[in-house]
Amino acid sequence: MSGIAGSDCSVITPVGDRLPLEQIEKNIITIYRKPIWSKFTKALKQFKMVNPGDKVAVAISGGKDSLLLAKLFQELKKHSDHSFELEFISMDPGFHPSNRKLLEDHCDYLGIPVKIFDKQLFDVVDEIANDYPCYLCARMRRGALYAYAESLGCNKVALGHHFDDVIETIMMNILCSGKYQTMMPKLKAKNFDNMELIRPLCEIREDDIKLFASESGLSPMDCGCAVAAKKTSSKRREVKELIKTLGASFKDVEKSIYMSAQNIYLDAVVGWRNGKEHYSFLDRYDD
Numbered sequence: 001m002s003g004i005a006g007s008d009c010s011v012i013t014p015v016g017d018r019l020p021l022e023q024i025e026k027n028i029i030t031i032y033r034k035p036i037w038s039k040f041t042k043a044l045k046q047f048k049m050v051n052p053g054d055k056v057a058v059a060i061s062g063g064k065d066s067l068l069l070a071k072l073f074q075e076l077k078k079h080s081d082h083s084f085e086l087e088f089i090s091m092d093p094g095f096h097p098s099n100r101k102l103l104e105d106h107c108d109y110l111g112i113p114v115k116i117f118d119k120q121l122f123d124v125v126d127e128i129a130n131d132y133p134c135y136l137c138a139r140m141r142r143g144a145l146y147a148y149a150e151s152l153g154c155n156k157v158a159l160g161h162h163f164d165d166v167i168e169t170i171m172m173n174i175l176c177s178g179k180y181q182t183m184m185p186k187l188k189a190k191n192f193d194n195m196e197l198i199r200p201l202c203e204i205r206e207d208d209i210k211l212f213a214s215e216s217g218l219s220p221m222d223c224g225c226a227v228a229a230k231k232t233s234s235k236r237r238e239v240k241e242l243i244k245t246l247g248a249s250f251k252d253v254e255k256s257i258y259m260s261a262q263n264i265y266l267d268a269v270v271g272w273r274n275g276k277e278h279y280s281f282l283d284r285y286d287d
Contacts, residue, residue, distance in 0.1 A: 018217035035208040040072045047185040049198040055085040056156045057149035062103030064213040064220045065160030070112045087152050088114045119144045146192045161199045164206040167257040171239045182261035
């Protein structure tokens with residue numbers, strides 16, 4: 001999971017000795033206050049992600065994004081006046097033993113009391129998926145996370161999708177599916193009453209997360225997926241490169257893609273959907 005699904009299934013090479021845990025926690029709200037901490041708290045407030053009385057299950061994959069998310073929530077709990085509870089959960093969908101150990105090691109070092117549950121999904125996905133195993137796996141993993149979070153009494157699941165995940169998803173939907181659809185900052189879970197999914201890293205750039213991980217001396221895995229590792233190409237990787245290329249010609253193109261989902265002019269849209277209902281501009285053309 002870069003949240004749930006990552007784009008690169010390699011393991012990041014260790015950069016150096018780990019910083020002391022106390023220093024890592026201090027850096028989050030000092031050195032990384034502007035690029036990470038402030039954007040995290042802004043998203044929580046702007047999209048009303050956490051309320052008093054909530055019990056949030058922070059989903060940890062072992063990657064850089066979800067480990068940072070866990071530490072951010074720990075710092076929020078430490079410094080916030082809001083009364084909310086936290087659970088840290090991780091699903092082992094069939095990791096190689098070395099990746100499982102890497103996950104456990106990082107959580108132990110970072111003081112994250114993670115609860116790991118086994119759900120052998122990789123074998124299932126490998127058997128039935130064709131061109132888009134990540135999509136199928138993400139859906140199955142999300143359902144398993146909801147069920148486990150519900151069993152712990154949680155009403156929200158927090159995933160580690162960041163800003164770059166959001167804009168890549170927008171572009172993939174346009175280029176590959178012929179539709180405009182973003183990755184929502186929060187949404188109600190299907191088939192699980194009173195459960196919500198939240199994405200508190202949605203305004204944080206991936207490069208800043210990478211910098212935090214490397215300067216902290218951490219070497220987390222990206223997704224550890226044996227299924228995706230077999231694929232020689234990735235549309236998400238291609239889109240990531242396309243956005244990077246566009247950035248050379250269009251100023252702030254990443255920000256423009258991100259903000260486009262918040263500035264849709266319905267008077268200039270040919271058609272749109274609301275649930276299963278489809279609407280056309282002709283429906284109100286003569287009004």
